[in-house]
Amino acid sequence: MNSVEIDGRTYELLERHQPSERNHVRIYSDDTGFVRVGPAGIIDANLRIHKHLEAEGFPVPRILREGNIGDEKYFIEESLGIKILRLQFADELRESGRISRQSFEAFLKVVEKFLVAQAKTIGPKDEGAFLAGMHVARLCEELPAYASKIRARASDSLGSLSEFPFVLSHGDFSPSNLFPKGIIDFEDSLSAPFGYDAVCALTTCEWFPESSDLEFPINPYHFTSEQKAEYLTMCDEVAKKNGFPKISPKLQDFDYFRAVWLTEGMGEWPKAQAQRYERFIMQYLK
Structure with missing residues:
Protein backbone atom coordinates (compact mmCIF):
# COMPACT_ATOMS: atom_id res chain seq x y z
CA MET A 1 0.00 0.00 0.00
CA SER A 79 6.99 14.02 14.19
CA LEU A 80 10.27 15.42 15.51
CA GLY A 81 10.66 17.85 12.64
CA ILE A 82 10.77 18.28 8.89
CA LYS A 83 14.46 17.67 8.23
CA ILE A 84 16.88 15.14 9.69
CA LEU A 85 20.26 16.53 10.69
CA ARG A 86 22.02 14.78 7.79
CA LEU A 87 20.00 16.79 5.27
CA GLN A 88 20.34 19.95 7.33
CA PHE A 89 24.12 19.53 7.41
CA ALA A 90 24.27 18.83 3.67
CA ASP A 91 22.14 21.88 2.82
CA GLU A 92 24.32 24.17 4.92
CA LEU A 93 27.53 22.84 3.40
CA ARG A 94 26.15 23.36 -0.08
CA GLU A 95 25.03 26.90 0.73
CA SER A 96 27.88 28.18 2.91
CA GLY A 97 30.60 25.52 2.88
CA ARG A 98 30.21 24.72 6.57
CA ILE A 99 27.80 23.19 9.07
CA SER A 100 26.39 26.11 11.05
CA ARG A 101 27.14 26.61 14.72
CA GLN A 102 23.43 26.35 15.52
CA SER A 103 23.04 23.00 13.77
CA PHE A 104 26.24 21.61 15.25
CA GLU A 105 25.18 22.60 18.75
CA ALA A 106 21.82 20.89 18.17
CA PHE A 107 23.76 17.78 17.14
CA LEU A 108 25.93 17.93 20.27
CA LYS A 109 22.89 18.38 22.49
CA VAL A 110 20.84 15.48 21.15
CA VAL A 111 23.83 13.10 21.15
CA GLU A 112 24.69 14.09 24.72
CA LYS A 113 21.11 13.37 25.83
CA PHE A 114 21.32 9.99 24.16
CA LEU A 115 24.67 9.12 25.77
CA VAL A 116 23.52 10.18 29.25
CA ALA A 117 20.49 7.90 28.97
CA GLN A 118 22.51 5.11 27.36
CA ALA A 119 25.03 5.07 30.21
CA LYS A 120 22.25 3.89 32.54
CA THR A 121 21.47 0.77 30.50
CA ILE A 122 24.47 -1.42 31.36
CA GLY A 123 23.72 -5.07 30.70
CA PRO A 124 25.46 -8.42 30.18
CA LYS A 125 28.53 -8.41 27.96
CA ASP A 126 27.67 -10.69 25.03
CA GLU A 127 30.54 -10.28 22.58
CA GLY A 128 29.24 -13.01 20.28
CA ALA A 129 25.89 -11.28 19.85
CA PHE A 130 27.65 -7.98 19.20
CA LEU A 131 29.84 -9.50 16.47
CA ALA A 132 26.75 -11.07 14.91
CA GLY A 133 24.94 -7.73 15.04
CA MET A 134 27.89 -6.06 13.32
CA HIS A 135 27.62 -8.67 10.51
CA VAL A 136 31.27 -9.71 10.80
CA ALA A 137 30.55 -13.26 9.61
CA ARG A 138 28.53 -11.98 6.66
CA LEU A 139 31.37 -9.74 5.50
CA CYS A 140 33.76 -12.69 5.77
CA GLU A 141 31.46 -14.59 3.41
CA GLU A 142 31.42 -11.66 0.96
CA LEU A 143 35.21 -11.22 1.08
CA PRO A 144 36.56 -14.76 1.62
CA ALA A 145 40.10 -13.79 0.60
CA TYR A 146 40.17 -11.38 3.55
CA ALA A 147 38.10 -13.44 6.01
CA SER A 148 40.97 -14.28 8.36
CA LYS A 149 42.08 -10.64 8.49
CA ILE A 150 38.51 -9.44 9.10
CA ARG A 151 38.08 -11.86 12.01
CA ALA A 152 41.52 -11.08 13.45
CA ARG A 153 40.94 -7.33 13.36
CA ALA A 154 37.49 -7.80 14.91
CA SER A 155 39.04 -9.82 17.74
CA ASP A 156 41.78 -7.24 18.30
CA SER A 157 39.34 -4.31 18.28
CA LEU A 158 36.91 -6.05 20.60
CA GLY A 159 39.75 -6.79 22.99
CA SER A 160 40.80 -3.14 22.88
CA LEU A 161 37.25 -2.15 23.86
CA SER A 162 36.98 -4.65 26.72
CA GLU A 163 37.02 -1.94 29.42
CA PHE A 164 33.76 -0.44 28.15
CA PRO A 165 30.47 -1.75 29.54
CA PHE A 166 27.86 -3.11 27.15
CA VAL A 167 24.79 -0.88 26.88
CA LEU A 168 21.66 -0.55 24.77
CA SER A 169 22.79 0.61 21.32
CA HIS A 170 20.71 2.25 18.60
CA GLY A 171 22.48 0.13 16.00
CA ASP A 172 22.49 2.79 13.26
CA PHE A 173 23.21 5.98 15.19
CA SER A 174 23.98 8.76 12.72
CA PRO A 175 22.60 12.15 11.59
CA SER A 176 20.32 10.20 9.24
CA ASN A 177 18.30 9.22 12.31
CA LEU A 178 18.72 12.40 14.34
CA PHE A 179 16.58 15.51 14.62
CA PRO A 180 17.40 18.46 16.88
CA LYS A 181 14.50 17.29 19.07
CA GLY A 182 15.33 13.59 19.24
CA ILE A 183 16.13 10.23 17.68
CA ILE A 184 14.20 7.85 15.43
CA ASP A 185 14.48 4.32 14.00
CA PHE A 186 15.72 1.94 16.70
CA GLU A 187 14.92 -1.15 14.59
CA ASP A 188 18.58 -2.24 14.55
CA SER A 189 19.08 -1.87 18.31
CA LEU A 190 21.40 -4.31 20.07
CA SER A 191 23.83 -4.47 22.98
CA ALA A 192 27.20 -2.85 22.23
CA PRO A 193 30.18 -1.31 24.04
CA PHE A 194 29.49 2.20 25.31
CA GLY A 195 31.08 4.56 22.79
CA TYR A 196 30.11 2.64 19.68
CA ASP A 197 27.09 4.84 18.95
CA ALA A 198 29.02 8.01 19.71
CA VAL A 199 31.64 7.12 17.12
CA CYS A 200 29.01 6.03 14.57
CA ALA A 201 27.43 9.49 14.67
CA LEU A 202 30.81 11.07 13.97
CA THR A 203 32.34 8.79 11.33
CA THR A 204 29.43 7.50 9.24
CA CYS A 205 29.72 10.43 6.82
CA GLU A 206 33.28 9.40 5.99
CA TRP A 207 31.99 6.22 4.35
CA PHE A 208 30.00 8.20 1.77
CA PRO A 209 32.08 9.86 -0.98
CA GLU A 210 31.74 13.57 -1.67
CA SER A 211 30.84 12.94 -5.31
CA SER A 212 30.11 9.71 -7.10
CA ASP A 213 27.93 7.98 -9.65
CA LEU A 214 26.57 5.58 -7.05
CA GLU A 215 23.21 3.92 -7.60
CA PHE A 216 21.48 5.91 -4.86
CA PRO A 217 21.47 9.66 -4.17
CA ILE A 218 23.67 10.89 -1.36
CA ASN A 219 23.73 14.16 0.52
CA PRO A 220 27.38 14.48 1.54
CA TYR A 221 28.45 16.42 4.59
CA HIS A 222 31.57 16.47 6.72
CA PHE A 223 32.74 17.83 10.04
CA THR A 224 35.73 20.12 10.43
CA SER A 225 38.67 19.00 12.56
CA GLU A 226 37.58 21.53 15.19
CA GLN A 227 34.05 20.13 15.24
CA LYS A 228 35.36 16.58 15.56
CA ALA A 229 37.55 17.58 18.49
CA GLU A 230 34.69 19.39 20.25
CA TYR A 231 32.38 16.44 19.70
CA LEU A 232 34.86 13.91 21.09
CA THR A 233 35.53 16.13 24.11
CA MET A 234 31.80 16.10 24.89
CA CYS A 235 31.67 12.31 24.51
CA ASP A 236 34.72 11.82 26.73
CA GLU A 237 33.18 14.04 29.41
CA VAL A 238 29.99 11.98 29.47
CA ALA A 239 32.07 8.80 29.71
CA LYS A 240 34.17 10.25 32.55
CA LYS A 241 31.09 11.33 34.54
CA ASN A 242 29.87 7.74 34.41
CA GLY A 243 33.19 6.18 35.35
CA PHE A 244 33.90 4.83 31.85
CA PRO A 245 37.16 5.13 29.86
CA LYS A 246 37.56 7.93 27.33
CA ILE A 247 36.06 7.16 23.93
CA SER A 248 38.43 9.19 21.75
CA PRO A 249 41.56 7.00 22.18
CA LYS A 250 39.58 4.03 20.85
CA LEU A 251 38.07 5.82 17.86
CA GLN A 252 39.52 3.46 15.25
CA ASP A 253 38.45 0.33 17.11
CA PHE A 254 34.87 1.56 17.34
CA ASP A 255 34.92 2.73 13.72
CA TYR A 256 36.14 -0.68 12.55
CA PHE A 257 32.84 -2.23 13.56
CA ARG A 258 30.87 0.62 12.02
CA ALA A 259 32.84 0.10 8.81
CA VAL A 260 32.02 -3.62 8.79
CA TRP A 261 28.31 -2.88 9.29
CA LEU A 262 28.30 -0.29 6.49
CA THR A 263 30.32 -2.43 4.06
CA GLU A 264 28.34 -5.68 4.33
CA GLY A 265 25.10 -6.26 2.45
CA MET A 266 25.62 -3.80 -0.41
CA GLY A 267 25.05 -6.28 -3.23
CA GLU A 268 21.96 -4.45 -4.45
CA TRP A 269 24.19 -1.47 -5.31
CA PRO A 270 27.35 -2.87 -7.01
CA LYS A 271 29.04 0.50 -7.58
CA ALA A 272 28.57 1.52 -3.97
CA GLN A 273 29.62 -1.95 -2.86
CA ALA A 274 32.88 -1.72 -4.82
CA GLN A 275 33.61 1.70 -3.31
CA ARG A 276 32.98 0.42 0.22
CA TYR A 277 35.06 -2.72 -0.31
CA GLU A 278 38.01 -0.69 -1.58
CA ARG A 279 37.81 1.82 1.26
CA PHE A 280 37.42 -0.87 3.93
CA ILE A 281 40.29 -3.02 2.66
CA MET A 282 42.68 -0.08 2.30
CA GLN A 283 41.84 1.40 5.71
CA TYR A 284 41.62 -1.70 7.87
CA LEU A 285 43.08 -4.77 6.16
CA LYS A 286 46.26 -3.62 4.43
Whole structure:
Protein backbone atom coordinates (compact mmCIF):
# COMPACT_ATOMS: atom_id res chain seq x y z
CA MET A 1 0.00 0.00 0.00
CA ASN A 2 1.31 3.44 -0.92
CA SER A 3 -0.83 5.12 1.72
CA VAL A 4 -2.93 4.33 4.78
CA GLU A 5 -5.84 6.22 6.31
CA ILE A 6 -6.31 6.41 10.06
CA ASP A 7 -8.98 8.58 11.71
CA GLY A 8 -9.50 10.53 8.51
CA ARG A 9 -5.80 11.34 8.05
CA THR A 10 -3.86 10.00 5.07
CA TYR A 11 -0.25 8.91 5.58
CA GLU A 12 2.02 8.36 2.56
CA LEU A 13 4.60 5.57 2.33
CA LEU A 14 8.21 6.65 2.74
CA GLU A 15 10.16 5.23 -0.20
CA ARG A 16 13.22 4.41 1.90
CA HIS A 17 11.07 2.23 4.14
CA GLN A 18 9.68 -0.23 1.62
CA PRO A 19 9.49 -3.65 3.32
CA SER A 20 12.50 -5.90 2.75
CA GLU A 21 13.76 -9.31 3.79
CA ARG A 22 15.35 -7.75 6.86
CA ASN A 23 12.57 -5.36 7.82
CA HIS A 24 8.90 -6.11 7.28
CA VAL A 25 7.73 -2.81 8.78
CA ARG A 26 6.42 -0.09 6.45
CA ILE A 27 6.63 3.54 7.54
CA TYR A 28 4.13 6.19 6.43
CA SER A 29 4.09 9.88 7.27
CA ASP A 30 2.22 13.15 7.14
CA ASP A 31 3.11 16.52 8.65
CA THR A 32 2.12 15.44 12.18
CA GLY A 33 3.71 12.04 12.64
CA PHE A 34 4.88 8.67 11.39
CA VAL A 35 2.92 5.42 11.20
CA ARG A 36 4.71 2.09 11.47
CA VAL A 37 2.71 -0.84 10.05
CA GLY A 38 3.67 -4.50 10.03
CA PRO A 39 3.13 -7.98 11.44
CA ALA A 40 1.75 -7.94 14.97
CA GLY A 41 4.77 -9.63 16.52
CA ILE A 42 7.24 -7.18 15.00
CA ILE A 43 5.15 -4.10 15.85
CA ASP A 44 4.66 -5.34 19.42
CA ALA A 45 8.43 -5.81 19.73
CA ASN A 46 9.06 -2.31 18.35
CA LEU A 47 6.56 -0.88 20.82
CA ARG A 48 8.22 -2.64 23.74
CA ILE A 49 11.60 -1.23 22.73
CA HIS A 50 10.17 2.26 22.23
CA LYS A 51 8.40 2.32 25.60
CA HIS A 52 11.54 1.04 27.29
CA LEU A 53 13.55 3.83 25.67
CA GLU A 54 11.06 6.42 26.90
CA ALA A 55 11.26 5.02 30.42
CA GLU A 56 15.07 5.18 30.33
CA GLY A 57 15.05 8.85 29.30
CA PHE A 58 16.12 8.53 25.67
CA PRO A 59 15.02 11.49 23.49
CA VAL A 60 12.54 9.53 21.36
CA PRO A 61 9.21 10.68 19.87
CA ARG A 62 6.01 10.17 21.86
CA ILE A 63 3.66 7.36 20.85
CA LEU A 64 0.37 8.99 19.88
CA ARG A 65 -1.73 5.91 19.13
CA GLU A 66 -1.59 2.19 18.41
CA GLY A 67 -4.09 -0.18 16.83
CA ASN A 68 -4.88 -2.64 14.04
CA ILE A 69 -5.13 -2.35 10.25
CA GLY A 70 -6.57 -5.56 8.84
CA ASP A 71 -4.42 -8.42 10.10
CA GLU A 72 -1.49 -6.08 10.86
CA LYS A 73 -0.76 -3.70 13.71
CA TYR A 74 0.42 -0.11 13.74
CA PHE A 75 1.51 2.68 16.01
CA ILE A 76 1.80 6.41 15.38
CA GLU A 77 4.71 8.43 16.73
CA GLU A 78 4.92 12.19 16.79
CA SER A 79 6.99 14.02 14.19
CA LEU A 80 10.27 15.42 15.51
CA GLY A 81 10.66 17.85 12.64
CA ILE A 82 10.77 18.28 8.89
CA LYS A 83 14.46 17.67 8.23
CA ILE A 84 16.88 15.14 9.69
CA LEU A 85 20.26 16.53 10.69
CA ARG A 86 22.02 14.78 7.79
CA LEU A 87 20.00 16.79 5.27
CA GLN A 88 20.34 19.95 7.33
CA PHE A 89 24.12 19.53 7.41
CA ALA A 90 24.27 18.83 3.67
CA ASP A 91 22.14 21.88 2.82
CA GLU A 92 24.32 24.17 4.92
CA LEU A 93 27.53 22.84 3.40
CA ARG A 94 26.15 23.36 -0.08
CA GLU A 95 25.03 26.90 0.73
CA SER A 96 27.88 28.18 2.91
CA GLY A 97 30.60 25.52 2.88
CA ARG A 98 30.21 24.72 6.57
CA ILE A 99 27.80 23.19 9.07
CA SER A 100 26.39 26.11 11.05
CA ARG A 101 27.14 26.61 14.72
CA GLN A 102 23.43 26.35 15.52
CA SER A 103 23.04 23.00 13.77
CA PHE A 104 26.24 21.61 15.25
CA GLU A 105 25.18 22.60 18.75
CA ALA A 106 21.82 20.89 18.17
CA PHE A 107 23.76 17.78 17.14
CA LEU A 108 25.93 17.93 20.27
CA LYS A 109 22.89 18.38 22.49
CA VAL A 110 20.84 15.48 21.15
CA VAL A 111 23.83 13.10 21.15
CA GLU A 112 24.69 14.09 24.72
CA LYS A 113 21.11 13.37 25.83
CA PHE A 114 21.32 9.99 24.16
CA LEU A 115 24.67 9.12 25.77
CA VAL A 116 23.52 10.18 29.25
CA ALA A 117 20.49 7.90 28.97
CA GLN A 118 22.51 5.11 27.36
CA ALA A 119 25.03 5.07 30.21
CA LYS A 120 22.25 3.89 32.54
CA THR A 121 21.47 0.77 30.50
CA ILE A 122 24.47 -1.42 31.36
CA GLY A 123 23.72 -5.07 30.70
CA PRO A 124 25.46 -8.42 30.18
CA LYS A 125 28.53 -8.41 27.96
CA ASP A 126 27.67 -10.69 25.03
CA GLU A 127 30.54 -10.28 22.58
CA GLY A 128 29.24 -13.01 20.28
CA ALA A 129 25.89 -11.28 19.85
CA PHE A 130 27.65 -7.98 19.20
CA LEU A 131 29.84 -9.50 16.47
CA ALA A 132 26.75 -11.07 14.91
CA GLY A 133 24.94 -7.73 15.04
CA MET A 134 27.89 -6.06 13.32
CA HIS A 135 27.62 -8.67 10.51
CA VAL A 136 31.27 -9.71 10.80
CA ALA A 137 30.55 -13.26 9.61
CA ARG A 138 28.53 -11.98 6.66
CA LEU A 139 31.37 -9.74 5.50
CA CYS A 140 33.76 -12.69 5.77
CA GLU A 141 31.46 -14.59 3.41
CA GLU A 142 31.42 -11.66 0.96
CA LEU A 143 35.21 -11.22 1.08
CA PRO A 144 36.56 -14.76 1.62
CA ALA A 145 40.10 -13.79 0.60
CA TYR A 146 40.17 -11.38 3.55
CA ALA A 147 38.10 -13.44 6.01
CA SER A 148 40.97 -14.28 8.36
CA LYS A 149 42.08 -10.64 8.49
CA ILE A 150 38.51 -9.44 9.10
CA ARG A 151 38.08 -11.86 12.01
CA ALA A 152 41.52 -11.08 13.45
CA ARG A 153 40.94 -7.33 13.36
CA ALA A 154 37.49 -7.80 14.91
CA SER A 155 39.04 -9.82 17.74
CA ASP A 156 41.78 -7.24 18.30
CA SER A 157 39.34 -4.31 18.28
CA LEU A 158 36.91 -6.05 20.60
CA GLY A 159 39.75 -6.79 22.99
CA SER A 160 40.80 -3.14 22.88
CA LEU A 161 37.25 -2.15 23.86
CA SER A 162 36.98 -4.65 26.72
CA GLU A 163 37.02 -1.94 29.42
CA PHE A 164 33.76 -0.44 28.15
CA PRO A 165 30.47 -1.75 29.54
CA PHE A 166 27.86 -3.11 27.15
CA VAL A 167 24.79 -0.88 26.88
CA LEU A 168 21.66 -0.55 24.77
CA SER A 169 22.79 0.61 21.32
CA HIS A 170 20.71 2.25 18.60
CA GLY A 171 22.48 0.13 16.00
CA ASP A 172 22.49 2.79 13.26
CA PHE A 173 23.21 5.98 15.19
CA SER A 174 23.98 8.76 12.72
CA PRO A 175 22.60 12.15 11.59
CA SER A 176 20.32 10.20 9.24
CA ASN A 177 18.30 9.22 12.31
CA LEU A 178 18.72 12.40 14.34
CA PHE A 179 16.58 15.51 14.62
CA PRO A 180 17.40 18.46 16.88
CA LYS A 181 14.50 17.29 19.07
CA GLY A 182 15.33 13.59 19.24
CA ILE A 183 16.13 10.23 17.68
CA ILE A 184 14.20 7.85 15.43
CA ASP A 185 14.48 4.32 14.00
CA PHE A 186 15.72 1.94 16.70
CA GLU A 187 14.92 -1.15 14.59
CA ASP A 188 18.58 -2.24 14.55
CA SER A 189 19.08 -1.87 18.31
CA LEU A 190 21.40 -4.31 20.07
CA SER A 191 23.83 -4.47 22.98
CA ALA A 192 27.20 -2.85 22.23
CA PRO A 193 30.18 -1.31 24.04
CA PHE A 194 29.49 2.20 25.31
CA GLY A 195 31.08 4.56 22.79
CA TYR A 196 30.11 2.64 19.68
CA ASP A 197 27.09 4.84 18.95
CA ALA A 198 29.02 8.01 19.71
CA VAL A 199 31.64 7.12 17.12
CA CYS A 200 29.01 6.03 14.57
CA ALA A 201 27.43 9.49 14.67
CA LEU A 202 30.81 11.07 13.97
CA THR A 203 32.34 8.79 11.33
CA THR A 204 29.43 7.50 9.24
CA CYS A 205 29.72 10.43 6.82
CA GLU A 206 33.28 9.40 5.99
CA TRP A 207 31.99 6.22 4.35
CA PHE A 208 30.00 8.20 1.77
CA PRO A 209 32.08 9.86 -0.98
CA GLU A 210 31.74 13.57 -1.67
CA SER A 211 30.84 12.94 -5.31
CA SER A 212 30.11 9.71 -7.10
CA ASP A 213 27.93 7.98 -9.65
CA LEU A 214 26.57 5.58 -7.05
CA GLU A 215 23.21 3.92 -7.60
CA PHE A 216 21.48 5.91 -4.86
CA PRO A 217 21.47 9.66 -4.17
CA ILE A 218 23.67 10.89 -1.36
CA ASN A 219 23.73 14.16 0.52
CA PRO A 220 27.38 14.48 1.54
CA TYR A 221 28.45 16.42 4.59
CA HIS A 222 31.57 16.47 6.72
CA PHE A 223 32.74 17.83 10.04
CA THR A 224 35.73 20.12 10.43
CA SER A 225 38.67 19.00 12.56
CA GLU A 226 37.58 21.53 15.19
CA GLN A 227 34.05 20.13 15.24
CA LYS A 228 35.36 16.58 15.56
CA ALA A 229 37.55 17.58 18.49
CA GLU A 230 34.69 19.39 20.25
CA TYR A 231 32.38 16.44 19.70
CA LEU A 232 34.86 13.91 21.09
CA THR A 233 35.53 16.13 24.11
CA MET A 234 31.80 16.10 24.89
CA CYS A 235 31.67 12.31 24.51
CA ASP A 236 34.72 11.82 26.73
CA GLU A 237 33.18 14.04 29.41
CA VAL A 238 29.99 11.98 29.47
CA ALA A 239 32.07 8.80 29.71
CA LYS A 240 34.17 10.25 32.55
CA LYS A 241 31.09 11.33 34.54
CA ASN A 242 29.87 7.74 34.41
CA GLY A 243 33.19 6.18 35.35
CA PHE A 244 33.90 4.83 31.85
CA PRO A 245 37.16 5.13 29.86
CA LYS A 246 37.56 7.93 27.33
CA ILE A 247 36.06 7.16 23.93
CA SER A 248 38.43 9.19 21.75
CA PRO A 249 41.56 7.00 22.18
CA LYS A 250 39.58 4.03 20.85
CA LEU A 251 38.07 5.82 17.86
CA GLN A 252 39.52 3.46 15.25
CA ASP A 253 38.45 0.33 17.11
CA PHE A 254 34.87 1.56 17.34
CA ASP A 255 34.92 2.73 13.72
CA TYR A 256 36.14 -0.68 12.55
CA PHE A 257 32.84 -2.23 13.56
CA ARG A 258 30.87 0.62 12.02
CA ALA A 259 32.84 0.10 8.81
CA VAL A 260 32.02 -3.62 8.79
CA TRP A 261 28.31 -2.88 9.29
CA LEU A 262 28.30 -0.29 6.49
CA THR A 263 30.32 -2.43 4.06
CA GLU A 264 28.34 -5.68 4.33
CA GLY A 265 25.10 -6.26 2.45
CA MET A 266 25.62 -3.80 -0.41
CA GLY A 267 25.05 -6.28 -3.23
CA GLU A 268 21.96 -4.45 -4.45
CA TRP A 269 24.19 -1.47 -5.31
CA PRO A 270 27.35 -2.87 -7.01
CA LYS A 271 29.04 0.50 -7.58
CA ALA A 272 28.57 1.52 -3.97
CA GLN A 273 29.62 -1.95 -2.86
CA ALA A 274 32.88 -1.72 -4.82
CA GLN A 275 33.61 1.70 -3.31
CA ARG A 276 32.98 0.42 0.22
CA TYR A 277 35.06 -2.72 -0.31
CA GLU A 278 38.01 -0.69 -1.58
CA ARG A 279 37.81 1.82 1.26
CA PHE A 280 37.42 -0.87 3.93
CA ILE A 281 40.29 -3.02 2.66
CA MET A 282 42.68 -0.08 2.30
CA GLN A 283 41.84 1.40 5.71
CA TYR A 284 41.62 -1.70 7.87
CA LEU A 285 43.08 -4.77 6.16
CA LYS A 286 46.26 -3.62 4.43
